[in-house]
Amino acid sequence: MPHADPSSSALARTTPALHQVRAGRRGAPLVVLIHAVALDLTYWDRQIGALAGSFDVIAYDLAGHGASPVPGQPFGFDDAAEDLARVLEAAGAGPACLVGLSVGGMIAQTLALARPDLVRALCLMDTVSTFAEAGREAVRGRAAQVRVGGMEAIVVPTLERWFTPGFAARRPDVLDRVAKTLRAADPDVHAAMWDMISTLDVAPRLTEIDRPTLVMVGEKDPTTPVAASEVIARGIPGARLEIIPDASHMAPLEAPEEVNRHLLGFLNGL
Numbered sequence: 001m002p003h004a005d006p007s008s009s010a011l012a013r014t015t016p017a018l019h020q021v022r023a024g025r026r027g028a029p030l031v032v033l034i035h036a037v038a039l040d041l042t043y044w045d046r047q048i049g050a051l052a053g054s055f056d057v058i059a060y061d062l063a064g065h066g067a068s069p070v071p072g073q074p075f076g077f078d079d080a081a082e083d084l085a086r087v088l089e090a091a092g093a094g095p096a097c098l099v100g101l102s103v104g105g106m107i108a109q110t111l112a113l114a115r116p117d118l119v120r121a122l123c124l125m126d127t128v129s130t131f132a133e134a135g136r137e138a139v140r141g142r143a144a145q146v147r148v149g150g151m152e153a154i155v156v157p158t159l160e161r162w163f164t165p166g167f168a169a170r171r172p173d174v175l176d177r178v179a180k181t182l183r184a185a186d187p188d189v190h191a192a193m194w195d196m197i198s199t200l201d202v203a204p205r206l207t208e209i210d211r212p213t214l215v216m217v218g219e220k221d222p223t224t225p226v227a228a229s230e231v232i233a234r235g236i237p238g239a240r241l242e243i244i245p246d247a248s249h250m251a252p253l254e255a256p257e258e259v260n261r262h263l264l265g266f267l268n269g270l
């Protein structure tokens with residue numbers, strides 16, 4: 001996405017009326033939570049609970065997820081960033097701290113580059129800024145897998161990537177909930193999200209992001225690994241990296257206390 005004139009609406013097509021919840025204190029700094037692929041805003045419940053005492057908190061469903069309408073296709077990062085811009089503008093609370101998990105973090109980076117006027121700070125969790133060609137191929141393969149086999153084809157491998165075996169054994173209820181959400185997801189939307197993810201390449205522009213940034217990653221995340229977070233933390237001037245011990249891709253679900261501790265420390269220090 002190029003640098004945009006903030007008044008321009010030519011960035012992309014937008015999805016009307018994304019579903020959102022708003023909690024916390026109006027007038028306090030705005031924090032916007034952006035969920036991972038196939039999930040929805042309810043997966044931020046532990047973070048909303050931790051943040052609502054001190055912040056104005058919005059969590060929204062990405063287009064085609066949760067209770068938000070299905071977007072037109074093709075749907076790219078420009079579209080997702082424009083959707084987020086609309087959420088922020090409608091909130092009328094000034095620049096926000098964007099907290100994005102995985103694809104949510106990719107969208108947050110995209111918006112920070114396109115509309116820095118809307119962004120106060122970034123917290124990027126279990127995410128990446130680019131892919132090597134093999135990674136891009138794997139991502140395109142996930143889109144193809146869903147198109148052929150539907151959501152059922154990806155449930156087990158997704159759970160295996162997203163959670164450590166120890167957490168899976170301790171909290172089968174959480175995996176069951178995620179499995180139900182995956183099964184209920186729209187396969188066309190899911191495939192389109194992977195197509196979108198396969199195009200991500202903001203790494204060459206990370207140095208342009210001049211907002212306070214916290215990068216967090218599960219120590220055992222196999223898919224958006226620590227090395228990818230190190231690239232982001234090295235690229236964004238002044239960014240801080242926190243590695244969440246014994247957590248995988250879904251660090252905010254596996255280790256909510258640890259994630260919230262870092263998140264609150266970061267936000268309270270802004």
Ligand SMILES: O=C(O)CCC(=O)CC(=O)O
Pocket residue numbers: 035036037038101102103104158161197223224249
């Ligand atoms: O599922 C994975 O392996 C990675 C997920 C990803 O990149 C997108 C997301 O979780 O939002």
